[in-house]
Amino acid sequence: MEIGIIGAGIAGIAASIRLAAAGHEVTVFEANEYVGGKLSEVRMQGYRFDAGPSLFTMPHFVEELFEVAGQSMEGKFAYERLPIVCKYFWEDGVQLNAHADVFKFAAEVHEKLGVKEKTIIRAYADSRYKYRATASTFLHKSLHKRSTWLTRDVLKALFKIPRLDIFRTMNSVNKSRLKDPHLVQLFNRYATYNGSSPYKAPGLLNIIPHFEHGIGAFYPKGGMIEITKSLFGLAKSMGVHFQLKTKIDEIIVSKKKATGVKVGEWQHNFDRIVCNMDVFHAYKKLLPKEKAPERTLRQTKSTSALIFYWGMTEKFPELDVHNIFFSDNYELEFEHLTERKTVYDDPTVYINITQKYESGDAPEGGENWFAMINTPHNVGQDWDDIIKEARENIIEKVSRILGRDIRPLIVCEHILDPRLIEEKTSSHLGALYGTSSDNRMAAFLRHPNFSRQIKGLYFVGGSVHPGGGIPLCLLSAKIAVELIGQEGEQ
Numbered sequence: 001m002e003i004g005i006i007g008a009g010i011a012g013i014a015a016s017i018r019l020a021a022a023g024h025e026v027t028v029f030e031a032n033e034y035v036g037g038k039l040s041e042v043r044m045q046g047y048r049f050d051a052g053p054s055l056f057t058m059p060h061f062v063e064e065l066f067e068v069a070g071q072s073m074e075g076k077f078a079y080e081r082l083p084i085v086c087k088y089f090w091e092d093g094v095q096l097n098a099h100a101d102v103f104k105f106a107a108e109v110h111e112k113l114g115v116k117e118k119t120i121i122r123a124y125a126d127s128r129y130k131y132r133a134t135a136s137t138f139l140h141k142s143l144h145k146r147s148t149w150l151t152r153d154v155l156k157a158l159f160k161i162p163r164l165d166i167f168r169t170m171n172s173v174n175k176s177r178l179k180d181p182h183l184v185q186l187f188n189r190y191a192t193y194n195g196s197s198p199y200k201a202p203g204l205l206n207i208i209p210h211f212e213h214g215i216g217a218f219y220p221k222g223g224m225i226e227i228t229k230s231l232f233g234l235a236k237s238m239g240v241h242f243q244l245k246t247k248i249d250e251i252i253v254s255k256k257k258a259t260g261v262k263v264g265e266w267q268h269n270f271d272r273i274v275c276n277m278d279v280f281h282a283y284k285k286l287l288p289k290e291k292a293p294e295r296t297l298r299q300t301k302s303t304s305a306l307i308f309y310w311g312m313t314e315k316f317p318e319l320d321v322h323n324i325f326f327s328d329n330y331e332l333e334f335e336h337l338t339e340r341k342t343v344y345d346d347p348t349v350y351i352n353i354t355q356k357y358e359s360g361d362a363p364e365g366g367e368n369w370f371a372m373i374n375t376p377h378n379v380g381q382d383w384d385d386i387i388k389e390a391r392e393n394i395i396e397k398v399s400r401i402l403g404r405d406i407r408p409l410i411v412c413e414h415i416l417d418p419r420l421i422e423e424k425t426s427s428h429l430g431a432l433y434g435t436s437s438d439n440r441m442a443a444f445l446r447h448p449n450f451s452r453q454i455k456g457l458y459f460v461g462g463s464v465h466p467g468g469g470i471p472l473c474l475l476s477a478k479i480a481v482e483l484i485g486q487e488g489e490q
């Protein structure tokens, strides 16, 4: 079949590889002059930064694409496991190294906070339990096909519901089992991995620590951009055509079937269409005449982010690749993000420094800082004002905790805010992860990987099932392509 893909985000590229491997002729249309969407890079004055995602988990989903393509990954993509997943800093002087090895991390927590080692070990075991009980059904399959529900795995998961913490918030689960406020904050933070609030998201999201400590946090050689570059190279080697600087204006629908795409007056017919554009804009912009699933499209969007890419003139040996400087009042920070739709003046700051692994990412003696805070999605706030204040607050906070004035060390700066994220990737309201998981039904309320009304139209990417983040986007491509392959059977 001839298949058209709208968008060369990571899910669009992954879908193209799987479809080409299945023998289809594939063309990917991308609005930007570069591929990768959020997974791209920024360069300035001798510094290089990964533009969006910085944490690489579940590398086997990337490896699987090379396997599907029948090609070796050697020399094309490499990664290594991080010995320390993240360094955590608090205003009261506490610092924790989150060792990848759970036992080592538990020993560190015991030494620094006096918390029993078994408390930490149990928390990770619980995370693993939740992952094993749910992943095969809720992440790897379409939730919108009857066949998914008629399996043993589902039956098994149903029996495990009481231990899945679906009816309590992440925060209440973490508070009752961890008690120490530093640890509660550290484990609550995992809600932000899909743009949610730990004070609203169900305790089931405590599955996420297993991704980092059980399966591992990894560093791709050359930076996150290598995920995009290597998969783009793989797709091209399989004959996938990429048409950059081509923003699709419309999906042509005839007799309730998607039959092609249109750019201005130009149009091309396809047998199937895979849409990697945010599903909200896909309905509103590309399918304006079709009935949209309004309830699905109205789901609360995930948080967004404000990022300062700073070229620093000095090195900070006390920092690692991933560093977090926690807010003194996490609950109030999330109330600002979710209720007041603004940024708290003591924000949690995440700093990513790839220069720790890639000496070429900064000039000699310097470091490339990607300093990010969570923000609400864009509802028309005065972002220029927010950026100005947040910049000051971040600089003061980090300088205070490190005991070193960072302001004079910033030699160049680039800023990414929710408005720009939406502009560059067509993500509705600049949300990083599609819809948030701030309610317990969120998993079921994401848009399926296919259209119920329009035959031959499929959806992939962070705005649809199973959700945002690189691993889930890669899974969305796998599910959609499997559905295309099973068409005759449905």
Ligand code: FAD
Binding pocket: 006, 007, 008, 009, 010, 011, 012, 029, 030, 031, 032, 035, 036, 037, 038, 039, 051, 052, 053, 054, 055, 056, 057, 246, 247, 248, 249, 276, 277, 278, 305, 307, 421, 424, 425, 426, 427, 432, 433, 460, 461, 462, 463, 468, 469, 470, 471, 473
């Ligand atoms: P997107 O990256 O959203 O790209 C969609 C593409 O489609 C874009 O290139 C766009 O130009 C194109 N497009 C849209 N409409 C059209 C059209 N009409 N015609 C042609 N082309 C079109 N994930 C992690 O796993 N780890 C992290 O640490 C992490 N951190 C993040 C930090 C930030 C700042 C951001 C922004 C995201 C982060 N994420 C992280 C989330 C992750 O980046 C996304 O979930 C993922 O990259 C989304 O991929 P996607 O396939 O949905 O497409």
